[in-house]
Amino acid sequence: MGFSIASIGMLFGFISLLMGQVMNDSRSAYFTSYGLYAVLYICRMLTDVSNPKWTWVSPVGWVEKTAIYSQNYWLPLVLILGLGMICLFIAITIASARDIGSGILSTKEGKAKAGHLLSSPIGLVFKLERNSIFGWLFGSIILGTAYGSIFQTIGDIIGTNPTYKKLLGISQIHTANRELLLNYLNMLGLFFVALAVTSGILVVFRLSSDENKGYLEMVHAKKISKTNLAASYFLVALCLSLFVFTSALVSTFLIGNSTLNEPLSSNYFWQTFFGFLPTILFYIGCANALVGFIPKANKLLWFYLAAGIVFKMFGPLMNLPKKYAAISPFGWVGKIPSEPINQQVTLLLWIAFIILTILGLVGYNKRDME
DSSP, X not given: OHHHHHHHHHHHHXXXXXXXXXXXXHHHHXXXXXXXXXXXXXXXXXXXXHOGGGGGGSGGGGTGGGOTTTTOOOHHHHHHHHHHHHHHHHHHHHHHHSOTTOXXXXXOOXXXXXXXGGGSHHHHHHHHHHHHHHHHHHHHHHHHHHHHTTHHHHHHHHHTOHHHHHHSOHHHHHHHHHHHHHHHHHHHHHHHHHHHHHHHHHHHHHHHHHHHXXXXXXXXXXXXXXXXXXXXXXXXXXXXXXXXXXHHHHHHHHHHHHHOSSOOOHHHHHHHHHHHHHHHHHHHHHHHHHHHHXXXXXXXXXXXXXXXXXXXXXXXXXXXXXXXXXXXXXXXXXXXXXXXXOHHHHHHHHHHHXXXXXXXXXXXXXXXXX
């Protein structure tokens, strides 16, 4: 198992090295590497659900073919490392031949005149983040579709168990199935929130990284206030997070309900959306405040986000006390949608979001440039 996980890490490390030689800039290399991993991961998910034989199509699925709990096949690991070595060899070959500071794929020439989209800071930010935005939205829709496609399977876990049929009546089985689906939807909601928050935080933190790299010097030379510039990054990040979360949730509901004989009520969708929305806003507000006051402390938010996810989603598996889940909003929102929305928590998170947003914009306007 250890070799399996390590080999996948090595493979995508070599793939990223190859993308670094092919692409012309670091942003394109990052986006292509992460995008390729996402596509292969989704392919593995879809084949696992539909036809496990097709799992061989994705290198991510080769780990499963090791059958570590029964047969311990080593051939998939040899294939993974072999593919990685091929990528490494190609990367070294390209690196020895390409021009310094450029990749194999050259950047296409821009238009002679800028479009109307570039007439404002928010248009500029959207233009720069356009490819990653489309990537996040596409990935969220595919993930929602994949998770929604197994709604019927989740609901049948109890209904197809003869022991449960004897212990429970028909109506009780239906109730138990519905409760199981709602708990599954709660878990998906937490995962989709983490996905949406990550996409938004990356855009917010791009403000400080673009500033450090000197990309914003030409913008600062114009009659554009620092508050306007910071608000542009913030608004694009906020919209991206909301769109990612919504698209994942909508695709899950549409596909999931299409597999059920008795679809879930749309009220559960709205309850899930509005119940988790304040959590997304809170994290985006935190990111904005850090950029405004302590941009060098950005890693603290990533640690806080990761800790909240681990303690909430995996705490029960590690036999951790429930109080550890309360260190972040992930543990405050409760078992939505099987439980009603906690109005007090929702109000507090909204207030925190507004305060953090204002502090971040004011802080960025007042602080010195890096």
